Amino acid sequence: MALSVLPFAITVVLLRRLVKSLELSGEAPEWKSLFKKGMIAAGVLFALEIVLKAGNFTMWLWHIGILLIMWLVLTKPEMKSGKMIVTAVLPYEAVTLFSDLAEHILPGVYKSVSAVLEIAQLFAVVWAIAMWINANKQQKKAELERQERLREEQLYRITEAQKAELEIIVAERTAELTQQKEALEKSLEELKAAQAQLIHSEKMASLGELTAGIAHEIQNPLNFVNNFSQVSVELMDEMQMELDNGNKEEAFAIAEDIKQNLSKISHHGNRADAIVKGMLMHSRKNTGQKEPTDINALADEYLRLSYQGLRAKDKSFNASLSMDFDKTIGKISVVPQDIGRVLLNLFNNAFYAVNEKKKLMGDDYKPTVSVTTKRLSSPLGEVDTQIVIYDNGTGIPQKVMDKIFQPFFTTKPSGQGTGLGLSLSYDIISKGHNGKLSVNTKENEFTEFTIELPS
Amino acid sequence: MKILVVDDEPDVKSLFEQRFRKEIRSGEMIFAFASSGEEALEYISINMHNSVLILSDINMPGMSGLELLKKIKQQHLKPPPFVMMLTAYGDAENYSAAMQLGADDFLTKPLDFIVLKDKLKKIA
Known part of the structure; x- marks a missing residue:
């Protein structure tokens, strides 16, 4: 009796393959451990067979074991990955089982068919080998695919992680940028507010300079309004007295005086009105509306206000003013508040310059500030209005000439000038009115600002 | 009494003439008018021999009232003319500047002619 080497080998290989294919598919782990135990059992059975030389008995155990495995694989859906291997071994097992059964139960029949059975066995072996190779191939392919899938999964996971x-980085950057944007917007807002504040304080500073001039300018007409009206009341009493006395001629003369007084009252009332309006025009919010404006009147008003303002601060100061107005200018379309501010600014500068020079030169120096207006017509028929503001003051040193229109540039002692006057004036003339603001000066001799406004 | 009024406002003349018409008519007061400090100095140099009372504005183009005051007081005329300042600037600074330069009185605009008349009569 030969040893059951082949059934043992079949059993072990079958089980191993099943374990391996289960590992690959990752299904049914409980079967895996059962199969491992089966392998141990096969080893023990084979060992017993060697020791006990019980080949005839164990042969049937091998058949039962192999059939059991095959039955499990073919009937349990979770074992479908082992079907191929079972299919490979099945014909051999069937032939061997039949051959063994025939040999032991029907020995006569066995002898007659043993040759056929041997051939069948051979075919079964060939079949098994072919199937085995095929299964191996498929398994390798499946393994490759699995590894490929794993690689892809890994790659996918890495990509996902990245x-x-x-x-996260993008979110962080976005948050950072948003924060920066908000910070910038905030500082822009603050800068805008500061700019508005500065323009406002420049306006208020020049208004402050104006106030003293305005006070003087307004007290003078008020003086006349009050006194001419009071004196008129007295004259009325007198007139009545003369009429009672029958002094008709004298009464008429007094009536004539009263009439003149009333027209003076009205004249000075209008004067005060114009001054207040001018002040309001300067302080109120700029409407930015251009309107037909009498440039000569504007220049006259602001020259006087500026002069009185300076004298209010410095009693000893005086200057001769000269005005040369071209009456043919008529009214031109400008923003009166804006042009008023420019004029006030240039006049204030002119008076400041002559006052500074007066301090240096003493009594021999005759401070002069003049304003000249002129209508200019070009050969092309364009009409410009020119305003020239001249002073024989300290002049502007050559080295600061290119800075005078820059914001915050000032030659005045700290706290006395905002450094915005000329820069605002320049903006008003060039941007606001499409005109030109230019300067001609000689240090210690004169300064001459020229405004040119297109009509 | 001769009074020189110095003011650059032309209507000052007719105002004074009307306000003091009784005094002028009676010959009690004689008024002269100058529209600037320079003009006033010229008048004073010609009319030195007459006793003159000067009423001067402060804010005028050219020579200011304070300068005029200074120059008059520097001339040391005999008898020293009485100088009263009339100004729209009633502030303490202006007042003390005028007083320091030797002003004899100080009135603010709008002028109260009753007060002015009183003061003038007291001087006379």
Whole structure:
């Protein structure tokens, strides 16, 4: 009796393959351990067979074991990955089982068919080998595919991780940028507010300079309004007295005086009105509306206000003013508040310059500030209005000439000038009115600002 | 009494003439008018021999009232003319500047002619 080497080998290989295919598919782990135990059992059975030389008995155990495995694989859906291997071994097992059964139960029949059975066995072996090779191939392919899938999964996981990481970075950057944007917007707002505040304080500073001039300018007409009206009341009493006395001629003369007084009252009332309006025009919010404006009247008003303002601050100061107005200018379309501010600014500068020079030169120096207006017509028929503001003051040193229109540039002692006057004036003339503001000066001799406004 | 009024406002003349018409008519007061400090100095140099009372504005183009005051007081005329400042600037600074330069009185605009008349009569 030969040893059951082949059944043992079949059993072990079958079980191993099943374990391996189960590992690959990752299904039914409980079967895996059962199969491992089966392998141990096969080893023990084979060992017993060697020791006990019980080949005839164990042969049937091998058949039962192999059939059991085959039955499990073919009937349990979770074992479908082992079907191929079972299919490979099945014909051999069937032939061997039949051959063994025939040999032991029907020895006569066995002898007659043993040759056929041997051939069948051979075919079964060939079949098994072919199937085995095929199964191996498929398994390798499946293994490759699995590894490929794993690689892809890994790659996908890495990509996902990188994506998540990138998203975090992007979110961080976005937050950072948003924060920066908000900070910038905030500082822009603050700068705008500061700019408005500065323009406002420049306006208020020049208004402050104006106030003293305005006070003087307004007290003078008021003086006349009050006194001419009071004196008129007295004259009325007198007139009545003369009429009672029958002194008709004298009464008429007094009536004539009263009439003149009333027209003076009205004249000075209008004067005060114009001054207040001018002040309001300067302080109120700029409407930016251009309107037909009498440039000569504007220049006259602001020259006087500026002069009185300076004298209110410095009693000893005086200057001769000269005005040369071209009456043919008529009214031109400008923003009167804006042009008023420019004029006030240039006049204030002119008076400041002559006052500074007066301090240096003493009594021999005759301070002069003049304003000249002129209508200019070009050969092309364009009409410009020119305003020239001249002073024989300290002049502007050559080295600061290119800075005088820059914001915050000032030559005045700190706290006395905002450094915005000329810069605002320049903007008003060039941007606001499409005109030109130019300067001609000689240090210690004169300064001459020229405004040119297109009509 | 001769009074020189110095003011650059032309209507000052007719105002004074009307306000003091009784005094002028009676010959009690004689008024002269100058529209600037320079003009006033010229008048004073010609009319030195007459006793003159000067009423001067402060804010005028050219020579200011304070300068005029200074120059008059520097001339040391005999008898020293009485100088009263009339100004729209009633502030303490202006007042003390005028007083320091030797002003004899100080009135603010709008002028109260009753007060002015009183003061003038007291001087006379």
